[in-house]
Amino acid sequence: MVLAQLKADITAARLADVTLPQGAAWANDARAQALARVRQMGLPTKRDEYWKYTDPASLTVADAPQAALFDAGQTPLFADIDRLRIVFVDGVFDAEASDDLALEGVEIERLSDAMSKDIHWVKDTYGVLEARGQDPVHRPLAALNTAMATDGVVIRATAKVAKPISLVYLHNDVASDAVLHNVVKVDAGAEVTLLENGPAAARFSKSLEVDVADGGAFHHVRTQGRDHERRAVTHCFARIGAQSTFKSFTLTFNGVLTRNECVLDIVGDEATAHVAGACVGDGKDFHHDDTVFITHDAVNCESRQVFKKVLRNGATGVFQGKILVKAGAQKTDGYQISQSLLLDEDSQFLAKPELEIYADDVACSHGSTSGAIDEDALFYLRSRGVPVIEATNLLTLSFLAEALDEIADDALAEALRDRLEGWLSRHS
Amino acid sequence: MLEIKGLKVKLEEEDKQILKGVDLNIAPGSVHAIMGPNGSGKSTLSYVLSGRDGYEVTGGSAALEGADLLDMDPEDRAAAGLFLAFQYPVEIPGVGNMTFLRTAVNAQRKSRGEEELSAADFLKEVRAKAKSLKIDADMLKRPVNVGFSGGEKKRNEILQMAMLEPKMCILDETDSGLDVDAMKLVSEGVNALRSEGRSFLVITHYQRLLDHIKPDIVHIMANGRIVKSGGPELALEVENNGYADILAEVA
Numbered sequence: 001m002v003l004a005q006l007k008a009d010i011t012a013a014r015l016a017d018v019t020l021p022q023g024a025a026w027a028n029d030a031r032a033q034a035l036a037r038v039r040q041m042g043l044p045t046k047r048d049e050y051w052k053y054t055d056p057a058s059l060t061v062a063d064a065p066q067a068a069l070f071d072a073g074q075t076p077l078f079a080d081i082d083r084l085r086i087v088f089v090d091g092v093f094d095a096e097a098s099d100d101l102a103l104e105g106v107e108i109e110r111l112s113d114a115m116s117k118d119i120h121w122v123k124d125t126y127g128v129l130e131a132r133g134q135d136p137v138h139r140p141l142a143a144l145n146t147a148m149a150t151d152g153v154v155i156r157a158t159a160k161v162a163k164p165i166s167l168v169y170l171h172n173d174v175a176s177d178a179v180l181h182n183v184v185k186v187d188a189g190a191e192v193t194l195l196e197n198g199p200a201a202a203r204f205s206k207s208l209e210v211d212v213a214d215g216g217a218f219h220h221v222r223t224q225g226r227d228h229e230r231r232a233v234t235h236c237f238a239r240i241g242a243q244s245t246f247k248s249f250t251l252t253f254n255g256v257l258t259r260n261e262c263v264l265d266i267v268g269d270e271a272t273a274h275v276a277g278a279c280v281g282d283g284k285d286f287h288h289d290d291t292v293f294i295t296h297d298a299v300n301c302e303s304r305q306v307f308k309k310v311l312r313n314g315a316t317g318v319f320q321g322k323i324l325v326k327a328g329a330q331k332t333d334g335y336q337i338s339q340s341l342l343l344d345e346d347s348q349f350l351a352k353p354e355l356e357i358y359a360d361d362v363a364c365s366h367g368s369t370s371g372a373i374d375e376d377a378l379f380y381l382r383s384r385g386v387p388v389i390e391a392t393n394l395l396t397l398s399f400l401a402e403a404l405d406e407i408a409d410d411a412l413a414e415a416l417r418d419r420l421e422g423w424l425s426r427h428s
Numbered sequence: 429m430l431e432i433k434g435l436k437v438k439l440e441e442e443d444k445q446i447l448k449g450v451d452l453n454i455a456p457g458s459v460h461a462i463m464g465p466n467g468s469g470k471s472t473l474s475y476v477l478s479g480r481d482g483y484e485v486t487g488g489s490a491a492l493e494g495a496d497l498l499d500m501d502p503e504d505r506a507a508a509g510l511f512l513a514f515q516y517p518v519e520i521p522g523v524g525n526m527t528f529l530r531t532a533v534n535a536q537r538k539s540r541g542e543e544e545l546s547a548a549d550f551l552k553e554v555r556a557k558a559k560s561l562k563i564d565a566d567m568l569k570r571p572v573n574v575g576f577s578g579g580e581k582k583r584n585e586i587l588q589m590a591m592l593e594p595k596m597c598i599l600d601e602t603d604s605g606l607d608v609d610a611m612k613l614v615s616e617g618v619n620a621l622r623s624e625g626r627s628f629l630v631i632t633h634y635q636r637l638l639d640h641i642k643p644d645i646v647h648i649m650a651n652g653r654i655v656k657s658g659g660p661e662l663a664l665e666v667e668n669n670g671y672a673d674i675l676a677e678v679a
Binding site for chain 2: 374375376377379380381382383384385386387388390391394395397398399400401402
């Protein structure tokens, strides 16, 4: 009862000054229902089982803690990649800085525009996948995002889209508190790649709902980075149809707090769902949490979770990953690996891998390890003349390689590898 | 080239003396071999010279061209011209063989104040050297030693040696795990590198490697010391009679 009261108090304090954005009647309904879900579930506290390893307090307080801007002096990520750029500054769409939203094979609209139309396909997706993803585990911060989101894009791919759609999240205001919500619908047989990068805001709440129809393909490559004091909670909810592909990769640098939840629902036969992540964290203020929940509810599907974390100088990494195989989801092939490279004894990795299986003809495996740099490999490199710092960096990249290999596109993988090398050379 | 005087080494973690006063002087351009029974300290000598952790030098010295080796980090010893071909080359998943080679070559050049090799020059050189060791493009692309056979790993060691052009090469049981053809290939690679300015220390259990890489001087090591030195005929004596006779003779 004490916990229930605590949650009710935190929720009331957070919602005291919240006014929901207004749009079409159905949109107002969706937001009101989401707000009702938040009230019903209550916002999380560190005493909730699902938040045992990550303290959500700074994500649930009404006033977001500030975050200083940090300039690593780099050229923008994906600069060499031909893409359609959509820019948000502190969570607000910047039309000037963005490309024209017209691209063959895809319809792109600003969320607020879509939400003010009386008839729009996004009605069947916005908040719908999020609401489905509330069972069996509550994700109140996602419901809060659905209720409050002020900006974002809705994307509908109707064919194979020629170039990636790139969402760039700039952070220019030390006190910004941004809530963005993006929706992607991939029609049958269509294919689209979504890129996301940037620190976004001092505090950033972002949801992505992805509906992949039969035979569709969705590729997602994201980096979260730069500003050391930024906080982010992100959710990805996907419904994955028959013979379709869902692939998501996230690379995280810096940040005092990052919680990435990925909730995948495989509903069609012979589908593939991969979610992977790599993070590099330096310092006791770094806390990174990957929380994944994959539900197999169809036959002959494959899922993969590959998460790698490099932690040093007291950094903390968390992994909570679950594979749920429902009754009848035969021939499921589920794989999950979470590993950390701890570069000193002050850093820690907390992992909670879970399998829950109700079908009898499945192959599911999981593994989790924490380890230090391999001394034999380090000596081997040094004996060839590679200085100890460079050798450590090379072995760190080697540790992360299995996760980076999950990126299907070579140019994107190379861009991220360059970024990693830059980070490592600055932090060694 | 390499001058070792009264070198005494114990394990760092245990109170166990491995080398009990080793003296060895290798002149430029010469090939020395060290043979000896298991546990005599041969591999320890190679590790201590190349700077592996876990050993404590309790006495004596080791110098490469007059520079004190024992004071240097492993990477500095490499840059000074020392090379150890490992008995068990380490697998490094996720690092391409080519990237590894180029990083090593350029790190050494940089530390000697030389210019880094351009990508094109490096590629040209590595391809030519790989070809003579029958290392194909695929092996160069794959992660370092991952999935390599025993023979491929040893050939890869010799390729590194050829690319790094060290002055003092130590081969630690390079023949272990090799079939006759692979041993021939590796030996040819080593012989191609023999020159006036380059010395070799070949550590082996068996005489057969020394049929291919002909030593100038053979040492017998036992119980942490070099107990006997001689010409190539000493290796034949070991092959025919084992170590027992020699050890009895010097005891």
